[in-house]
Amino acid sequence: MRLDVVRAHFEAEAFDYDGLIPRLIPHYHEQHGLMLELIPFEREASLKVLDLGAGTGVLSFLILQAFPNATVVAFDMADNMIAACKKNLSAYQERVKLHQGNFAEDDVGSEYDLVISGLAIHHLDEPEKQKLYQDLFHAVNPGGLLLIRDTVTGATPQLTQQYERLWRQYMKANGEDDEKWFQNYLKEDRPSSVEDQLQWLKSAGFEEVGCHWRYLNFAIFGGRKQ
Numbered sequence: 001m002r003l004d005v006v007r008a009h010f011e012a013e014a015f016d017y018d019g020l021i022p023r024l025i026p027h028y029h030e031q032h033g034l035m036l037e038l039i040p041f042e043r044e045a046s047l048k049v050l051d052l053g054a055g056t057g058v059l060s061f062l063i064l065q066a067f068p069n070a071t072v073v074a075f076d077m078a079d080n081m082i083a084a085c086k087k088n089l090s091a092y093q094e095r096v097k098l099h100q101g102n103f104a105e106d107d108v109g110s111e112y113d114l115v116i117s118g119l120a121i122h123h124l125d126e127p128e129k130q131k132l133y134q135d136l137f138h139a140v141n142p143g144g145l146l147l148i149r150d151t152v153t154g155a156t157p158q159l160t161q162q163y164e165r166l167w168r169q170y171m172k173a174n175g176e177d178d179e180k181w182f183q184n185y186l187k188e189d190r191p192s193s194v195e196d197q198l199q200w201l202k203s204a205g206f207e208e209v210g211c212h213w214r215y216l217n218f219a220i221f222g223g224r225k226q
């Protein structure tokens, strides 16, 4: 039921998303350069990639541009996001498969070298995230990488509050209605701490698990399958 609310939100926002999101997420574009740097594969490698919660295809685009032999499955539950993604990735259409589905319930496929996900997994609650990390461990090839950028909580409630206050200041400074977005966040999002998620990734079987970057309640983290 809550995911229906999330889906309705992204159906409505799909065509404004690319302009809006850097005003809501600190260092949004800066994160992309770092994510690319963190991918340990040769640029010519024939990678099979899954972009989970692909939205308008921003991370898929980065991968398709940087890895000319990569193929990407862009996975999202919102029709309008899939439509925007199709348009944004049209230059690479032979290397893209659009897949509409709910990654909390549906099969996400297998034999991926890279699973990348941006600002999507925080919509799941704790048990759903733990199950997803187990599913993703089975979905990646040996040597494969999982790289997540997401909204997270602090290690303590006090830190979470502090981060959320500073995040609201960021949105407000960009001319956004921070109260509206914060209420949306309380209704739709279920962020977990980096500390818990690293533990769940290790329990799922991932190695080289770590948090690579963090700013307030946003982080880039992941692990690798040996």
Ligand SMILES: C[S@@+](CC[C@H](N)C(=O)[O-])C[C@H]1O[C@@H](n2cnc3c(N)ncnc32)[C@H](O)[C@@H]1O
Residues within 6 Å of the ligand: 003, 006, 007, 010, 021, 052, 053, 054, 055, 056, 057, 058, 059, 075, 076, 077, 078, 081, 101, 102, 103, 104, 117, 118, 119, 120, 121, 123
């Ligand atoms: C905030 S957008 C992120 C877009 C892009 N990945 C980025 O980094 O900017 C989150 C996307 O995740 C999708 N999403 C959220 N939960 C999902 C789920 N359970 N299954 C599939 N897609 C989901 C939404 O439809 C939305 O398009």
